[in-house]
Amino acid sequence: MDRAIGSIAILGGGTAGWMAAAVLAQVLRGTGTSITLVESADIPTVGVGEATIPPIVDFLRLLEIDQAEFMVATEGTFKLGIRFDDWTTPGERYWHPFGTFGPTIDRRPFHNMWHRLRAAGDDPRVEAYSLSAALGDAGRMAFADPRAGGVGPSGGLRHALHFDAGLVARFLRTWSERRGVTRLERKVEGAVLRDDGFVEALALKGGGHLAADLFIDCSGFRGVLIEEALKTGYEDWSRWLPCDRAVAGLTARDPNPPPFTQAAARPAGWRWRIPLRHRTGNGYVYSSAHVGDDEALADLAREAGPLLSEPRFLRFKGGRRKAFWSRNVVALGLASGFLEPLESTSIHFVTSGLMKLLDHFPDKDFDPANIAAYNAALIAEYEAARDFIVLHYQPTRRDEPFWRERAAAIPDTLAERLELYRGTGRIPFRPGELFTDLSWFYVLEGMGVRPAAYDPLVNFSNLAETRAGLVGWRGRVAQGVAEAATHEAVLDAIAARARPAA
Template structure:
């Protein structure tokens, strides 16, 4: 028996996830065909500590027709060319995970294979985003494939609460309705089990055909109402606490995020125009809350601007992202620590996958199953890449690092590591989020190095390859030298 058509979408919770969803729905769905309401309680706080993104956010913003200069101004944003990792391989060592690519393939073989064979220069010298980041430079990519600037890729840092507010304005302008109120009851259909309506504290009833649960960790609909279940990944990613605090800015903001490994986790530093975001993610089995907060405060560049906020979480994902007529987005769908700035991206994936499968009439079981399969795949691929940072390292200096080095990892990651260890090969499946450059950056940046390289590299005269690599380094350095400073590029857009 066919279900009822989707004519009313109710988004539960505002914040970044809720307003990303509402803005996309209101912008892309035919006007007047589907009503969109966002129910947001002013009494419920928003986690809102995520301030760093990865390059796909640019595509999301373009789909919404957002002017990037305006967005950066409105959100106190800065540009991001990658992440600097300190003390991950071992204390005192640093490396950079750049956006874009390393060098260029030679003879159809991945660039890093030629570098593994010759070790000509440092790997980071072949990344224009990394060279530019360390020099405090920034420029948008060139459309001319002959220009070295065509190799640029970037993302954004922004104040997440300001981003949510910016999207709220756009969503409402496109027809979404903003409803303030606290949900006190969830009513379900007696036959189908679908969510039928929400009851607000003042007695209003919000009926809907499709509900998006953006209520955060508590999962008001997906878990509390539907009992979907949660897949716990803490045996692979044991970090279960975070403390976050902003501090005053010092100097000009750097065009990169910084991640510094600690004795039982890591600290983030995210530069914005008006302040710097900081946080400490850690495992409570190896570090107590007060010590974690003290380490964070002691490591700040400048005085704190607010009281530290403590968060508790369990890494993992809902067993179903779409259950009955409820789709979970953001923290309601799952949580993977923000080591590679994927939190907002997973919201984006959820929203764009929904748009690709949005019901033209009733909700179809086959499309629900496809959505769940795709989102499971996205979460698991991010999970594996984050686990890589803990497993593939030389650190053994604290009980925490010894524990994660000894842990078993998912088979999907274990097989990749084994393939890499022999000949440095990085095999990707279609549609993966993290590129060959991303995997190479972490695998080669944190060690241990592979035992060898692809034998195909030996088919090329070594001296010729060295000359080509030297030319690449020179071209990249000249390209970075010609860029404006990050600070002056920001000033142009104000």
């Protein structure tokens, strides 16, 4: 008997649902597997996820989507990292830039050499070693130089995108429908379960069912299948991630959009600013225990400038489903969990969940060991990202109650990393983790966490040579900035090139 998955139903037409439809349509093309996406116009999408991280470029590449065409269709801009304003104390800022930076000598990580120079009395500004950060500060844009083989300041550049989430869903919908995905505009009222607890079909409002072998739950926070039907359970992380609300609003386009996301600390949370071609997205992510909705909105309007749209309030709870995949249901996007969008991780976890689903693609037996392996891999990645986000609140000199309380509550796994770093300067990086040791270093240094020691092997290398290596690197960063075009000019050039093709 044929055990191959013959039909897939995706519940939800937000960013997650259409990303899932597109990837599955691409990978299963020619197999005869049917893919149906159900969405309801009565249930709006969240739609505010508009900042990404570099794996989005790999996602487009997998789908063979031309980046320029995608950017023009989604009013996209480039992103070289995140600039954190006022996190340690009002007036101070630091960068979490993308890409690799800083030389390594004898496999010793760059940050250890940087600590050595500092201990020797130098005062090297950490941003000066990252071409991404330096370009961002200058409002310029450049791409990885393919001739550099991934080495050097320009070889290590990586970029991500900002885009209009509504336009992304529209783009991916057209793309998926052209490749055979069927879209059903119906409200799902629940699931019909088999005796063994697997989902047999979706019950559609107005009558009728949609049966499938595999179900992808992209229904948003409610988790219509993974939670309401299968009662998988939610691991609540609000003790570490107390922000539970956001208010979002649009402001006018910035004629010189910066090539980065801005995350500015506020008294009871933080504010994002995401520049697009046609407008600017803003939002205040806050803890309702520390500020009321009206005050949060007033804060956003004051900081972001006149809002052009009705403010949108959103509620959430930081955490994750106890399992991302249960029986024949795989949850993606907001149905699978939520980390506050400080490091733009949500859309990435849709991609990551999809890539892991391809790596663990089931047959109709739904081998429990296969499902367990998928869950273990994704949970490990998710929890490491959670720790990285909580790190941004450690320690701070801000004195509001929200900030004092956040600095006091951290997961044990993060406490262990911090202890190791504080004592030795070492940052463990485990395979499969999203954020590298360089990302951790930038945030640790940005937040003013300084180690008592650094890698002793670094002391065996010649100090003058190390210093010369780092000075040379800084010079190449400065040269890279001087040679780069403005972000706006790069966007104009892309629009001019893509329009005839589109």
